Amino acid sequence: MEFLLVTPQVRPGVALIQLNRPKELNALNGQLVEEIRDALLLLDNDDAVRVVVITGSERAFAAGADIRQMAGKSAIDMFTDSRFATLEQIRRFRKPLIGAVSGFALGGGCELAMTCDMLVASETAQFGQPEIRLGTMPGAGGTQRLVRAVGKVRAMEMVLTGEPISAHEAHRLGLVNRVVPVGQYLEEAYRLAASIAAMSPVAARLAKESVNRAFETHLDEGLHFERKNFYLTFASEDQKEGMAAFLEKRKPEFKGR
Structure with a gap:
């Protein structure tokens, strides 16, 4: 791949995707x-x-969409462009996805970060939707996921002024899980990923589906979906192993089956 560096086993069970357009x-x-x-x-x-951990560089996770590709396009050009369908495929990734963010996460970069299940940020991270300054608006989830993450009034201010927020404010508002010094953000993401990789992969996928469903439906339907996934875990070998290990007071060995 021209613009990505992929390491399938940066830690046991943990893969790394690094954006590479410096x-x-x-x-x-x-x-x-x-x-x-x-x-x-x-x-x-x-x-x-x-x-999977996805990251950029210390200077920028992703500074936005490539404006040179978009500036001269018509409404029909954008309507027929496949990038939004591609972003939807990214959103539907089934395994836990952790974003390790340092520096700029603006526009499309902020929207990409918000497709992750969890975010670890360095103290230099900035999150924002500055599209209004270019005469347009977010188009890849920035007006929708941001509201769910930080609330309506704060999201409205960010979208209508284009002003970014700091890593610490993003943490206070619930957009990111934790903030660490710039030299530690990737290792902290690996630690979080390793703790999840030690769990049952089957249960992790089903749990991820259930948490995401909470943002997409009303409570009764979400509870019904959660319960069905809970029942499904009892068809897995991992559930039998996990409960047997608990009763036998040993560490479980999950196989993903």
């Missing part, structure tokens, strides 16, 4: 978005991978 601050052009999608599809089908 001159453009990892701006998201069509090819980069497709490469992220393709890498996730491969890792989704790799049984040795249980969790």
